[in-house]
Amino acid sequence: MAILIADDSRNKQTLNGTNVKHFLMPYLEGYAAGKNLLVSQVRTKYLLWVDDYFEFTRGTILERLLEKLESPTAELDVVAGFISDHKGGVSDTINNDPWKWLKYSRDPDGNGCIVRTETSFPYGTVERFPNCAFKDVVPNFFMAKTESLRKVGFDSTFEQVAHHELFIDGWGYLKIVQCDDVTILHDRSKSIVESTFINHHFSEEELVEHSDHVLFKNGLENFQSWNPHYFGKRRN
Template sequence: MPDFTGYFAGRNLGLSQVWTEYFLYMDDDHHFTNRTKLDVLVSLLDKTNLHLVSGTIKGRERHVHTLRVVGNRTYSCYEKRHQYYHQVKGFPGCYVADHVPNFFLASTNEVKAIGFDPHPALSRVGHYAFFMSALGRIRIAFCTTVEFLHNQTTTEHDLPYQSIRKVGQEYYQMRGHHELFKYDFVC
C-alpha cells in the first residue's frame, strides 16, 4: 500500500484476503514464546460464544480493559478501566474483557462485519478504536495462560520508524474530534 495509508486500511486489505474461519493478528514487534498456546485460543473460539481471544504480554494484564459508556441526555463519554468482567467457565485463567492487546485470534466473519476504520485520524494510533466499534457487537476474552513477548527495544535502525510512529498533539486533537463525531460523544 502507499506510504501513510494507515495501518487500519492495511488491516482491512489483509482481512479481505482471509477465507479461513479464524485469523491471527499480531503487531510486528510481538513474538511467540513457549507459552504462546494458540490451541488454547482456538479451543476458546470453538467451545464458547466468544469471537476474539488474546493472551497477555509476559503475564501482565495492563493492556486489558473494560469500556463503559457513561452520561445522560446531554452528555456521553466512555470510561476505560484496567479490569475484566469474569472468568470464562471451563477455562481457568481466561477472562472476559472489552479491550485486549494487539495479539489476538478472532472469528474472520465477525471482525469483517466490524472492520477497521481507515479514517486518517486513526491512521497511526488507534488500536482501541476497533474495540470501541466492537463494543456490544462481539464477545472478547484474554487468557493469562497464553503469553507473547513485546519487543520494546530501539536500535539505530529503528530511528526512521520511530520518527513516523511518534505523533504530536495535532494528531491527537484530530483523532479526538473524529471520535467525538463517530461515537456521538460529548466529553
C-alpha cells in the same frame, strides 16, 4: 499457516517463503487500510493478529486461543493473550496507554459513559474457562473470528494512529476475552517497522483528533475534560 503482509513501505522488499502473500500498497497508505486489506483476503475461519515487535515463545500456545473460539457455549469473537517481558513479568497490557483500560457504564438518566480506569476492568470470567476475563480493550495479540472483524472493520481515517477504535467501534458487536494461559514476548527492540515511522512522535493534537473522531462516530463526546477518568458520554 498462511502469512499475509500488507506493505505500504517506501522501499518494497522481495519476500520469499512458503504460503506468504505479499500485497503492495501505495506508500504510507495507512495502518488501518492495510488491516482492512489483510482481513479481506483471509480464507480461514479464524485469524491471528500480532504486531511486529512480538516474539513467540514456549508460552505462545495458539491452540489454547483456538479452543476458546471453538467453544459452542462461550460464543466468543476475540480471544487475547497476556504479554511477557525479558524480566519474567507477565501483564494484560504493555504500557501506560490511556485507552488500555476502559469500561462502559450507564447512569440513572440513561446516558452512557466510557470510563477510563486505573486498573484492568474485567466483566467476569467465562464459565468453561475461569482463566479468561471479559474485556473491552486488549493488546494487539489476539485470535479472532474473521467474519466478526470484517463486520466491524478498521477506520482508515487516520494513517498511523490506530488500534483502539476497533474496540470502541465493536462495542455491542464483539465479545472479547483475555486469557492468562497464553503469553507472547514484547520486544520493541526487534521491530522491523521503518525508522521513519518509529521516529514519528504523535502530537497531542493528533491523538485528541483521533479520540474525538472515534467517540463522535459512535455517538459519544468528550466531556468533563478536567477529569481524566471519563472519556466520552453518549449523546442524547
